[in-house]
Amino acid sequence: MEPKTKDLWVFIETYPDGSAQNVGLELLNPGRELAEKQGGKLVGLVLGHNTDAAVKAVQEHGADQVIVIDGEEYEHFTTDAYVNALYEVVTKYAPTTMLIGATNNGRDVGPRLSSRLQTGLTADCTKLGYDEETGNIAWTRPAFGGNLMATILCPNHRPQLGTVRPGVFKAAEPEEGRTCEVIKEDIHVAPEDIRTRLIKEIKEDASEMVDLVGADVIVSGGRGVGGPEGYEPLQELADALGGVVGASRAAVDAGWIAHSHQVGQTGKTVGPKLYIACGISGAIQHVAGMSSSDCIVAINKDEEAPIFDIADYGVVGDLFAVVPALTAEVKKIKGIA
Secondary structure (H helix, E strand, O other): OOOOOOOEEEEEEEOOOOOEOHHHHHHHHHHHHHHHHHOOOEEEEEEEOOOHHHHHHHHHOOOOEEEEEEOHHHOOOOHHHHHHHHHHHHHHHOOOEEEEEOOHHHHHHHHHHHHHHOOOEEEEEOEEEEEOOOOEEEEEEEEOOOOEEEEEOOOOOOOEEEEEOOOOOOOOOOOOOOOOEEEEEOOOOOHHHOOOOOOOOOOOOHHHOOOOOOOOEEEEEOHHHOOHHHHHHHHHHHHHHOOEEEEOHHHHHOOOOOHHHEEOOOOEOOOOOEEEEEOOOOOHHHHOOOOOOOEEEEEEOOOOOOHHHHOOEEEEOOHHHHHHHHHHHHHHHHOOO
């Protein structure tokens, strides 16, 4: 498809209440720089039902323009309705690039949309750049089982599409009261053309869930914790710091902790203010999920562990000695008994 504009679009996924999911707001931040390099506008594409809150959030997070598709059939995600709506609006305006959050729904619509548009899709990106020589977006993602990072260009087809992991980028601070142009598109899908429907929602047990993406502090343990009991001192430190416990894939695969705690390529991508890696070697699969943390502290007995290459602070030592001492000091400072 030949582009009609040099605009960069960000797909703003919404919740059933019409508010914007955070990943879309996060992507507006790198989207701003990429749109300027392309020479076009930054456009937020909002899709959902009763989306006024989402539109307001997109405006306040810096979009130059908002395109809205609002309808009852979009309240709950269905592949048929969403892909149809996205295809119609993309073919009408023909942007140069579109960013999609790599959520469960984004990973569903991205490939189907790219197939309909006969263009490429780079999935599960952890970094975005701009290739000045060719004028293409440089999409970076883990490849070959996460053993290396590959940068991919899509030079021959438009729009350039990519899904980007939640938590890789941080949303900009909203500018209260900021507005921009809003275009409403009247696109609807007949009920008979939607082959699936929501019958019942089953809420997950909150006790088994952990909000890694929203946490400011994460204390993670890897193979070095030695077993399920090794997470007890990590939990104490996390509690003292007001954070949560994370884990590497090796620990999750060993059955020491639930998958909801996993950080990395096959887990959650996080960017907390403080990330403490305990007994984690620093394999590229794990680093891909936490390297954007503001401050990284590594605790490991192996002074050659790759985790020290990206850590802001490193402690070479036994985590079972270091972590309790650190916890005691935090409690002392905070006056916790």
